[in-house]
Amino acid sequence: MIDLLVVGGGPAGLATAVHGALAGLEVVVAEPRPTPVDKACGEGLMPAAVRALAGLGVAPEGHAFHGIRYLEATGTRAAEARFRAGHGLGVRRTVLHAALATRAAELGVRVLPLRVGAVDVGPHAVRAAGLTARHLVAVDGLHSPVRRALGLHRPAPPGRAVRYGLRRHYPVAPWSGSVEVHWSARAEAYVTPLGPELVGVALLTCDRAPFDEQLARFPLLAARLPAGAGTAVRGAGPLHQRVRARVAGRALLVGDAAGYLDALTGEGLSVALACADELVRCVRTGRPEAYERAWRRASRSYRLLTGALLWARQRPVLAPRIVPLAARLPRAFEAGVNLLA
Numbered sequence: 001m002i003d004l005l006v007v008g009g010g011p012a013g014l015a016t017a018v019h020g021a022l023a024g025l026e027v028v029v030a031e032p033r034p035t036p037v038d039k040a041c042g043e044g045l046m047p048a049a050v051r052a053l054a055g056l057g058v059a060p061e062g063h064a065f066h067g068i069r070y071l072e073a074t075g076t077r078a079a080e081a082r083f084r085a086g087h088g089l090g091v092r093r094t095v096l097h098a099a100l101a102t103r104a105a106e107l108g109v110r111v112l113p114l115r116v117g118a119v120d121v122g123p124h125a126v127r128a129a130g131l132t133a134r135h136l137v138a139v140d141g142l143h144s145p146v147r148r149a150l151g152l153h154r155p156a157p158p159g160r161a162v163r164y165g166l167r168r169h170y171p172v173a174p175w176s177g178s179v180e181v182h183w184s185a186r187a188e189a190y191v192t193p194l195g196p197e198l199v200g201v202a203l204l205t206c207d208r209a210p211f212d213e214q215l216a217r218f219p220l221l222a223a224r225l226p227a228g229a230g231t232a233v234r235g236a237g238p239l240h241q242r243v244r245a246r247v248a249g250r251a252l253l254v255g256d257a258a259g260y261l262d263a264l265t266g267e268g269l270s271v272a273l274a275c276a277d278e279l280v281r282c283v284r285t286g287r288p289e290a291y292e293r294a295w296r297r298a299s300r301s302y303r304l305l306t307g308a309l310l311w312a313r314q315r316p317v318l319a320p321r322i323v324p325l326a327a328r329l330p331r332a333f334e335a336g337v338n339l340l341a
Contacts, residue, residue, distance in 0.1 A: 001125065002028050004283065005133035007116045007146050010037060011093075012255030012272035013139035014100035014109075018056045019280040021107035029104070030114040030129055036097035040167040040234035042202040042266050043093055044179045044192040047086035047341045052273035057106075060099040062091035063193040066177050068337045070323045073184040075220040079326035080178060081334035083341045088179065090194040116140070119149050121249045135283050136251045139272075142241055144257035152253065154242035161314055164237030165263055166211050167202040168230040174199050175224060179266070183323050184217040190266070191221065201225070204239075204263055239263060246295045252288060254279050258295060262310050267302045267340050274298040301339055 004020045006013050009031025020027040044065065045053070053059065067082035104111070112131075119136060120127040126136040128146075138146035147153050156162070174193030182189040187205035194200050201221070203214050211233045215222050243259035246252060253259075255272040278294035312318040326333040 002026055002131060002133035003135065004028070005030065005126065005128060005131055005136045007128065007136060007138050008140035008255070008257070009033070009035070009101075009111055010039070010139065010141065010255070011096050011100055011269060012276065013137075014097070014104050015056060015273050016137055016139055016254055016276040016279065017104050017109045018058070018100065018107060019276050020283075021104070021109050022056070023280050023284050025280070025284070027109050028131065028133070029109060029111040030116050030131070031111055032113050032115045035101045035111075036094040038094050038234065040165050040202070040236040041093055041268070042167070042179075042190045042192055042263060043091055043194060043200045044190070044266050045089045045091055045096075046267060046270050047083050047088055049270040049273055050086060050089050052270065052277070056103060058099050058103045060089070060091045060096045062089040062095065063174065063195050064089055065179050065193055067179075069176060069178040069180045070326050070333075071180060071182050071220070072323045073182055073218045073220065077323050077327050079323060079330060079333050081330070081337035082178075084338050086341070088341070090179070090192040090200070092194055116146060117149070119146055119251060121150070121251050123249070126250045134250065135288060137279065138251065138253045138257045139255045140257055142236065142239070142256040142260055144253070146251075147243065147253060147257050150248045150251055152244045152248060154244050156238070156240060156242065160240070161206050162238040163204055163206050163240065163262060164208070164235060165202060165204050165239060166214070166233055166235045167200060168211055168233050169194070169198060169200050170225045170230050171197055172199055172224070172226055173197050182218045182221050185319070187214055187217060188264070189215070189218045189221055201230075202263075245292060247289055247292045250288060252279055252283075252291050261303060261306050264309050264313070265302065265306045265340055267306070270340075271299050271302045305336060305340060
């Protein structure tokens with residue numbers, strides 16, 4: 001019998017598989033799409049994620065950055081915080097996915113082209129897609145079908161602001177040693193250095209409007225980007241996903257499938273890597289029910305800081321003061337950035 005059936009072969013799923021293999025478990029990944037799979041994301045790994053990947057024996061090629069810089073859309077005010085320990089890494093999503101797939105293959109993890117529908121969770125095993133495993137881990141993304149099949153999805157409350165993400169790449173040399181976050185009245189633009197002649201621009205917004213129309217709200221940033229030279233736009237959302245629990249007997253959730261607040265602080269992969277480590281530890285000790293508390297502990301800083309920043313962002317009186325306040329209180333801004341880093 002398989003020890004761990006991982007549903008979803010993206011970076012978080014493959015990282016879970018690698019953790020399991022390193023712990024001596026027999027792991028199978030169910031993923032119908034060929035590697036590598038692209039996705040709309042900021043593509044910036046914080047220092048915690050870089051360290052966690054190194055611990056798995058994964059070192060993807062990328063472009064180092066050394067802090068986070070907040071700017072008003074017009075460039076009037078700015079605040080910058082440098083990392084105290086280590087560096088972040090701008091990595092193309094496809095490069096990261098390929099590096100994790102290679103490491104999983106080195107450890108003997110099987111990746112099968114299976115799509116998982118119904119899941120049967122029994123007292124001693126889980127059955128899905130014709131396979132039987134001691135435990136199943138759903139890592140099948142923001143809109144996880146397995147989460148819904150298990151009855152763990154919680155609908156969004158009516159009237160809540162819905163946010164989306166859009167991403168495009170530009171063939172231009174990075175102009176900053178930090179990830180820049182530009183703030184406009186209704187959106188944020190993240191600029192991540194990805195290579196000597198490549199940057200990624202990710203927009204987070206409540207507005208359903210074309211990328212170029214939204215980019216025009218950031219005149220300082222738009223002026224730095226070569227017009228008409230961007231790649232195709234990828235999108236994702238709604239970003240906020242609520243979950244009743246991370247554990248249903250022998251089925252567990254990790255990554256975006258385990259619930260997602262927002263991409264505002266860029267910590268999605270760092271949290272997923274930390275939670276994957278906790279999940280495998282709970283499974284190995286025969287205490288899968290302990291994973292719920294472990295998940296809450298590992299994601300606490302992300303949830304508190306992202307939640308507070310998102311709350312302020314959605315209030316018209318407070319939103320314009322976020323960058324000025326960060327500039328006025330540089331030590332507090334640096335402490336927040338390094339708590340996440």
